[in-house]
Amino acid sequence: MLVFIYDRTLEGLLTAIFDAYSRRTFPDQLIGQGEPEPLFTQEVYRVITDPEKSNRVWGAVQKKISKYACNMWLCVWLSELPDCDELIFRYIRKVFDHPRSIEMNFADDDVLEVAKIAKKVGKEKHYLMEFVRFQKASDDIFFAPVSPLYNALPLAISFFKDRFSYQKWIIYDLKRKYGYYYDLKTVEEITLSDDTHLLTGKLNEDLMAQDEKLFQELWKNYFNALTIQERINPKLQRQHMPRRFWKFLTEKQ
DSSP states (O other): OEEEEEOSSHHHHHHHHHHHHHHTOOOSEEEETTSOOOTTOOEEEEOOOOHHHHHHHHHHHHHHSOHHHHHHHHHHHHHTOTTHHHHHHHHHHHHHHSSSOOTTOTTSHHHHHHHHHHHHHHHHHHHHHHHOOOEEBTTSOEEEEEOOSSSOHHHHHHHHHHHTTTSOEEEEETTTTEEEEEOSSOEEEEOOSOOGGGTTSSOOGGGBOTTHHHHHHHHHHHHHHHOOGGGOOHHHHHHHSOGGGGGGOGGGO
16 A cells, blocks of 8 residues: 655645656555554655645646636635545546546546535535624724634635725634734735634624624614514524524624
8 A cells, every 4th residue: 555645735735646646656545744654554655745846736737627627626625524635636636637627527426526525615605705794893803703614714705805895804713723814905814822712703892892782782683673583483594594603693692
């Protein structure tokens, strides 16, 4: 069994693909640095992440399949599902080895699985676009904590930049401990040194703007006023508004 060891980054995975074709040997399994080697390992190859190699692979893939198909396997990477890297490796290898585009060949198990996972991640992206609720902080920055099932926040950032271009905001993924800050011009990735006080989904009152609590109460009253008690359907509500988002929704506090 041939095992490739890499740093569990997308650049590292693309470098592994480049090295596999250069060596003309393909791994039976991919593992991360520091992880135990599987039984019956006969050879180990350590991949050294190289931006030049990864860029060459990325450029070559773009020439073989459409932008839509490229986005699909990127969604697979963002899914963070077990063995998603091996699925991507097999998918890209088929992209290179077939004379025609494989992106619509859903009779292939890997192509079908990539499409299924991409659909799930895309759905999580739309949930973020629908259910993010900003809270105004005392420094006039609007803050929104999230905790999506998949790492879909990077896919939704362009939407928030266009939709809320007139205000400074931070959207922070509590599950993965990173987020994005928009300063009215550019978006940059950030990490917070201490995010434990955000686990409830609400800013502490001493961090809120003076009128934020009032606006939250107004929104709750508006939400309650529109509610028809006789037509409340919790099961249907959970289908359209997953419960994992509730703690971040002002109207559900």
